[in-house]
Amino acid sequence: MKMIRAIVRPEAADKVTEALAQDGHYSLTKINVFGRGKQKGLTIGTIHYDEFPKIMIMMVVEDESVEEIVKIIKYKSYTGNYGDGKIFISSVDAVYTVRTGEDGL
Numbered sequence: 001m002k003m004i005r006a007i008v009r010p011e012a013a014d015k016v017t018e019a020l021a022q023d024g025h026y027s028l029t030k031i032n033v034f035g036r037g038k039q040k041g042l043t044i045g046t047i048h049y050d051e052f053p054k055i056m057i058m059m060v061v062e063d064e065s066v067e068e069i070v071k072i073i074k075y076k077s078y079t080g081n082y083g084d085g086k087i088f089i090s091s092v093d094a095v096y097t098v099r100t101g102e103d104g105l
Ligand SMILES: Nc1ncnc2c1ncn2[C@@H]1O[C@H](COP(=O)(O)OP(=O)(O)OP(=O)(O)O)[C@@H](O)[C@H]1O
Pocket: 007, 033, 034, 035, 036, 037, 038, 039, 052, 054, 081, 082, 083, 084, 085, 086
């Protein structure tokens, strides 16, 4: 199993999650976050914005779904401008469902 953490523009988040749902990927956690990337924020005139609001979409999925999910996230969150987002993938050792006590997704 893998954990996907995609940090996207707030205005892209619904497009991403709707497309993921259409492809059968429903389970997710969404978190409002603030962050910055390589540009260390953005200066407009005399004002420097250190961090920008983003939405982090977190999903734990089977390994074989990762490629498809990443493709959808990239496609739906792309504008071509700085700050479109970042996708991080990591391994997940264990998952438990509280209701059933079972392990696995
Ligand atoms: N290395 C990182 N570690 C943790 N979070 C990051 C990292 N890079 C970016 N982020 C998060 O992702 C958000 C979007 O990053 P962003 O798209 O600006 O990445 P970037 O690498 O600067 O790419 P670009 O050059 O296209 O702007 C940031 O606001 C921050 O929340």
